[in-house]
Amino acid sequence: MTDNKTDITTVNAPEGVEGSGFFATSLEKVVGLARKHSLWPLPFATSCCGIEYMATMGAHYDISRFGSERPSFSPRQADLLMVMGTIAKKMGPVVKQVYEQMAEPRWVIAVGACATSGGIFDSYSVLQGIDRIIPVDVYVPGCPPRPEQILDGLMRIQDLAENESLRRRNSPEYEALLSSYNIK
Amino acid sequence: MAEITNEQLVARLQEKFGEQVFDIQEPYGLVTVTTTRENIIPMLQALYEDDLLQMQFLTTLCGMHFPDNKGQELGVVYHVHSLQNNLRLRIKIFFPEDDAVVPTATELYQTANWMERETFDFYGIRFEGHPNLIRILNVEEMEAFPMRKEFPLEDQTREDKINTFFGR
Numbered sequence: 001m002t003d004n005k006t007d008i009t010t011v012n013a014p015e016g017v018e019g020s021g022f023f024a025t026s027l028e029k030v031v032g033l034a035r036k037h038s039l040w041p042l043p044f045a046t047s048c049c050g051i052e053y054m055a056t057m058g059a060h061y062d063i064s065r066f067g068s069e070r071p072s073f074s075p076r077q078a079d080l081l082m083v084m085g086t087i088a089k090k091m092g093p094v095v096k097q098v099y100e101q102m103a104e105p106r107w108v109i110a111v112g113a114c115a116t117s118g119g120i121f122d123s124y125s126v127l128q129g130i131d132r133i134i135p136v137d138v139y140v141p142g143c144p145p146r147p148e149q150i151l152d153g154l155m156r157i158q159d160l161a162e163n164e165s166l167r168r169r170n171s172p173e174y175e176a177l178l179s180s181y182n183i184k
Numbered sequence: 185m186a187e188i189t190n191e192q193l194v195a196r197l198q199e200k201f202g203e204q205v206f207d208i209q210e211p212y213g214l215v216t217v218t219t220t221r222e223n224i225i226p227m228l229q230a231l232y233e234d235d236l237l238q239m240q241f242l243t244t245l246c247g248m249h250f251p252d253n254k255g256q257e258l259g260v261v262y263h264v265h266s267l268q269n270n271l272r273l274r275i276k277i278f279f280p281e282d283d284a285v286v287p288t289a290t291e292l293y294q295t296a297n298w299m300e301r302e303t304f305d306f307y308g309i310r311f312e313g314h315p316n317l318i319r320i321l322n323v324e325e326m327e328a329f330p331m332r333k334e335f336p337l338e339d340q341t342r343e344d345k346i347n348t349f350f351g352r
Contacts, residue, residue, distance in 0.1 A: 089322075089323050090322070090323050117344070118339070118342075122337075122338045122339050122342065122345070123330075123337070123338070123339065124322075124326075124328075124330040124335070124339070125321075125322065125330075126339075128339050128341065128342055
């Protein structure tokens with residue numbers, strides 16, 4: 001880790017037509033670029049993975065570098081629901097309500113073994129993976145995953161956000177997906 | 185104040201309750217007695233009011249399940265503690281599975297309210313006279329009693345757990 005200014009990398013402009021004094025590209029690419037670098041996560045941290053996420057928020061790993069400057073502890077303005085930790089069946093409706101209160105476009109990461117599949121807690125009280133109640137975009141394996149892995153998951157979400165079509169959220173496939181989870 | 189030994193405690197119990205206490209054991213120095221369902225509340229009351237023992241603190245109330253113990257499958261364990269004498273006593277009662285009704289101890293101990301709700305939640309033992317006997321830890325729509333031995337340990341809705349992966 002050096003501290004000089006040459007380590008800084010900037011985002012490249014999307015494909016487009018460049019001339020003197022103007023730059024033309026498609027709206028989808030501009031919006032994708034903006035969304036990609038301003039993901040605001042809503043950390044839903046219930047256990048050890050949440051502690052690992054706190055390390056990710058800290059100065060060393062610094063999730064703010066990815067434009068996730070404000071961890072939103074409210075569904076308002078949040079784009080990315082990060083479920084970190086064991087979700088008990090009693091907690092399931094709460095997770096679902098938080099997801100429903102987020103505005104489109106929204107993405108979901110399931111961080112760690114518990115959120116993805118119930119983990120070692122194969123018992124009567126634990127939800128066996130949050131994909132039983134809400135759609136999930138990226139799964140981060142590990143028990144608990146290191147901060148690097150959480151950052152990698154965030155970068156996978158960035159890829160999705162960058163390349164997502166503006167019409168995807170209005171497509172019949174997406175509506176069918178949501179209705180399969182009984183979300184309006 | 186002289187310390188009360190386990191022998192004195194057992195003698196006192198037999199003097200007070202006679203035939204009502206049986207199967208007296210002393211595992212790890214904790215006096216354990218068994219009594220009947222009808223006798224448990226009067227017994228707790230008498231231990232509470234006893235001048236010598238002064239057992240006025242209910243530390244534990246929980247269920248137990250022994251499916252092989254025919255006619256006595258379910259049980260409840262009470263631990264009463266005397267803060268004055270630093271003395272503890274374990275009392276057990278047993279009753280059949282199809283008649284899982286026990287008189288409540290909430291009249292005597294406020295703390296029994298929570299513990300009896302938990303016992304009902306996990307074992308399905310109904311406490312007669314309890315002011316609010318509903319599930320406390322599990323989800324309300326759960327139909328089974330998960331701490332009973334016939335309840336499967338693993339989630340039955342998982343399709344990705346194949347026995348060959350687990351050496352079973």
